[in-house]
Amino acid sequence: MISMSTHSILCKSIVGISVVLLAIFSDSQENVRAESIDLSQHVPKRIGTDFRLGGPLSPFINENFIGSGRCANCHSILVDKNGKDMSIANHWRSTMMANAAKDPLWQAKVASEVSRNPALKEVIEKKCVSCHMPMAYRQENELPDKYKTDSKVGVFHAYLDRNSKLHEAAQDGVSCSLCHQIQDKGLGTEETFSGKFTIDMKTPAPDRKIFGPYRDPIRDTMKVSVGFDPAYGPQMNDSALCAACHMLYTPYVDSKGNVVGTFPEQTVYLEWLNSIYGEAIGKRHEISEKVGEVRLCQECHMPHSEDGGVVIAYYAPKEVQPKDHFSQHHFVGGNVFMLNILMDNLAVLDIRASQAKLADTRARTIAQLQKDTARISIAQAEQNKKRLTAEVQVENLVGHKFPSGIPIRRTWIHFTVKDSDGTIIFESGKPLADGSIAGNAADESSSGFEPHYAE
Numbered sequence: 001m002i003s004m005s006t007h008s009i010l011c012k013s014i015v016g017i018s019v020v021l022l023a024i025f026s027d028s029q030e031n032v033r034a035e036s037i038d039l040s041q042h043v044p045k046r047i048g049t050d051f052r053l054g055g056p057l058s059p060f061i062n063e064n065f066i067g068s069g070r071c072a073n074c075h076s077i078l079v080d081k082n083g084k085d086m087s088i089a090n091h092w093r094s095t096m097m098a099n100a101a102k103d104p105l106w107q108a109k110v111a112s113e114v115s116r117n118p119a120l121k122e123v124i125e126k127k128c129v130s131c132h133m134p135m136a137y138r139q140e141n142e143l144p145d146k147y148k149t150d151s152k153v154g155v156f157h158a159y160l161d162r163n164s165k166l167h168e169a170a171q172d173g174v175s176c177s178l179c180h181q182i183q184d185k186g187l188g189t190e191e192t193f194s195g196k197f198t199i200d201m202k203t204p205a206p207d208r209k210i211f212g213p214y215r216d217p218i219r220d221t222m223k224v225s226v227g228f229d230p231a232y233g234p235q236m237n238d239s240a241l242c243a244a245c246h247m248l249y250t251p252y253v254d255s256k257g258n259v260v261g262t263f264p265e266q267t268v269y270l271e272w273l274n275s276i277y278g279e280a281i282g283k284r285h286e287i288s289e290k291v292g293e294v295r296l297c298q299e300c301h302m303p304h305s306e307d308g309g310v311v312i313a314y315y316a317p318k319e320v321q322p323k324d325h326f327s328q329h330h331f332v333g334g335n336v337f338m339l340n341i342l343m344d345n346l347a348v349l350d351i352r353a354s355q356a357k358l359a360d361t362r363a364r365t366i367a368q369l370q371k372d373t374a375r376i377s378i379a380q381a382e383q384n385k386k387r388l389t390a391e392v393q394v395e396n397l398v399g400h401k402f403p404s405g406i407p408i409r410r411t412w413i414h415f416t417v418k419d420s421d422g423t424i425i426f427e428s429g430k431p432l433a434d435g436s437i438a439g440n441a442a443d444e445s446s447s448g449f450e451p452h453y454a455e
Contacts, residue, residue, distance in 0.1 A: 052354045052356055053090055053093065053353070053354055053357055054093060054094075054346075054351065054352050054353040054354035054357055055350075055351070055352040055353075056069055056352065057069035057072050057089060057093060057172075057352050058168045058169075058171065058172045058175075058352070060168035060169055060172070062135075062139050062165075062166075062169060063139065063142070063143060063201075064135075064138065064139055064142065064181075064199070064201050064208070065135040065138075065139060065169055065175075065177045065178065065181075066176075066177050066226055066227070066228075067168060067169075067172050067175070067177075068089060068092070068093070068098070068172055068175045068176050069089075070226055071088070071089060071175075071176040071177070071226070072088075072089035072090075073225075073314075073315075074221075074225070074313040074314050074315050074316075075087070075088040075089055075176075075312065075313060075314070076088070076089045076090050076314060077314045078310060078311065078312065078313075078314060079310070080305050080306075080307040080308060080309050080310050080326075081307050081308060081309025081310075081322070082307045082309075084305075084307065086305055086310045086326060086328060088176075088312075088329045089176075089329075090357065091328055091329045091330055091360075091361075092176075092329040092331065093352055093353040093357060094339075094353035094354075094357035094358045094360060094361040095329070095330065095331040095332075095361055096331065096333060096335055096338065096339075097173060097174040097331045098172075098173050098174070098175070098352070098353070099173055099342060099349075099351060099353075100131070100132045100133070100173035100174045101132050101133045101159070101170050101171050101172075101173045102171065102173070102342075102349045102350060102351065103132070103338060104338075104341060104345075104349065105338060105341075106128070106132055107160075110124065110125065110128050110156055111156075114154075114156075117253065117257060119257055120251075120253070120257070120259065121154055122151065122154065123251060123259065125154045125155050125156040126155060127194070127250065127251070128156065129155050129156060129159060129170070130194070130195035130196075131174070131194075131195040131245040131248075132173070132174075133155075133159050133169075133170035133171075133173075134174065134178050134195065134245075135166075135169040135170070135172060135175060135177070135178050136155075136159045136166035136167075136169040136170035137155065137159075137170075138178075138199060138201065139166060139169060140155070140166060142201040146165075147165055147166055159171075171350065174245070177210065177228070178199075179241070180210045180211050180212065180233075180236070181199045181200070181208070181209070181210055181211070182197045182198070182199060182211070182235065182241060182244065183197075183198045183199065183200060183209075183211075183233075183235075184211075184233060184234065184235040185198040186198065187235055187238065187240035187241055187243065187244060188238075188239075188240030188243055188269070188273075188281045189281070190247075190249075192243070192244050193243065193244065193247035193248070193249060193269075194245075194247065194248050194249050195244060195245055196244070197244040197245075205227030205228070206223040206224070206227045206228065206229060207223075207229050208227070208228055208229065209228070209229055209230075209231045210222065210228035210229065210230055210231070211230075211231055211232070211233025211235065211236055212230055212231070212232065212233060212236060213232075213233070213234075213236040213237050213325075213327070214232065214312075214323065215232045216232070217230035217231065217232065218230070218316075218317055218319065218320060221313070221315070221316075221317065237296065237298060238296065239269060239272055239273075239278075239279070239296045239297040239298070240269070240281065241297075242268075242269065242297040242298075242301075243268075243269035246266060246268040246269055246297075246405070247264075247266065247267060247268065247269045247270065248264070248265045248266040249262040249263065249264055249265065250262060250263060250265040265407060266404075266405050266406060266407075267401075267404075268400050268401075268404050268405055269297075271399075271400035271401045271404060272297065272399045272400045275399045275400065276293055276399075277293065277294060277295040277399035278294070278399070279294045279296075295399055297399075298327055300332075300368075300372070300398070300399070301330070301331055301332055301333070302327040302328060302329060302330060302331065303327070303328055303330065304325060304326060304327060304328070305324070305326045305328060308322070308323070308324030308325075308326065309322040309323075309324065310322055310323050310324075310326040311323075312326065330361070330364055332361070332364045332365050332368050333365065333405075334365060334368070334369055334373065334403070334409070335365065336362060336365050336366060336369070339358055339361060339362045339365065340362070342358055343355050343358045343359070343362070372397055372398070373397055373398055373402060374394060374395060374396055374397055374398070374402055374411075375394070375395040375397060376392065376393070376394050376395075376413070377392075377393050377395075378390055378391070378392055378393075379391040379392070379393040388417065388426075390415075392413060392415065394413070412429050412437055412440070413428070413429050414427075414428070414429040414430060414431065415427070415428045415429055416428075
């Protein structure tokens with residue numbers, strides 16, 4: 001409930017009240033208004049040789065992982081039965097998952113935390129790279145004699161070093177051969193949260209398993225071409241898979257800088273599990289009685305192809321049947337702010353997606369923010385003598401808290417009242433050019449901002 005005195009209205013009548021829901025990772029008010037966006041102008045009807053995708057995806061190979069470029073050889077140039085682009089690698093390459101290691105905000109935050117707590121450098125860096133540079137981190141832990149990082153340098157800066165043996169594996173972010181090797185062991189429980197998922201690092205190629213959502217996959221092609229043995233993995237259609245990194249427990253320190261425990265920094269999965277969309281772990285792979293209510297992470301962030309008829313590999317044998325239940329690798333979140341930064345800094349950040357592909361992901365993100373994230377309305381408004389009372393209602397449409405994830409995200413209401421001349425006579429929550437919010441005490445105090453650094 002928002003109440004305000006109307007003494008400044010003078011004699012003019014109030015003709016308009018408007019509210020806009022804003023999010024810190026949206027770059028303007030237009031990003032969250034209920035406006036329609038025609039995505040057809042961003043997504044090509046047919047994949048042509050002149051469509052610019054960006055730089056080459058990584059072709060690295062090490063003992064347990066391969067680069068996304070090798071997967072892209074077969075899982076690109078895909079279309080549905082109506083010719084819409086369904087290419088897995090081409091959709092993924094412009095997402096925050098693909099650019100998890102290159103995210104400059106994440107890099108700055110790691111450096112900031114280490115500068116504040118230098119004695120905890122190793123703890124901080126290993127915690128962060130386990131999910132943002134997971135292939136490099138896992139490979140070093142498995143073969144420390146071959147890949148051992150200098151403890152003085154630390155894994156964070158070592159993996160960023162272009163001369164590092166694990167640089168390409170680190171820079172490939174949350175990639176194909178990482179997610180699709182996660183085994184169905186302990187998922188959705190605390191033992192696998194904070195990046196502690198299980199991957200078989202002992203079985204050599206070509207017998208190491210790589211999991212997909214389809215039963216009875218054709219195995220020989222992948223075993224010969226990339227050294228993985230395809231297998232059905234029910235965890236691929238399970239929110240518990242996402243929980244492995246999107247449930248984060250972070251160490252905290254006492255006044256002397258000693259680690260004294262952990263706290264739940266990001267709890268997206270548990271939020272989902274306790275929402276109307278959640279499904280108990282015991283019923284993970286069954287058809288729920290709540291059909292129509294249960295919605296997995298994948299259903300919102302990897303939406304199914306609407307038209308279906310997708311052959312999932314470009315060089316597929318003739319016996320491969322088109323799939324109607326096909327998850328597009330969009331990985332849409334709410335981070336318009338960072339997508340804009342990536343678009344403006346392709347070269348310096350070594351982004352392997354073109355501005356056009358990043359614009360595709362940005363458009364999908366804006367559409368999700370506008371249509372599927374939250375709904376705001378003025379439930380009622382009335383003026384009684386000198387007082388105007390308005391009841392503003394915000395409805396959360398997502399299967400977790402809004403906002404959720406990294407704690408620096410925030411959402412607020414921009415509330416304005418105008419008179420008959422269109423003059424604003426009351427305003428609350430106006431976003432300012434420097435990113436602060438007018439009227440927010442935390443923003444108007446210097447202690448409310450993260451200080452800037454030269455790096």
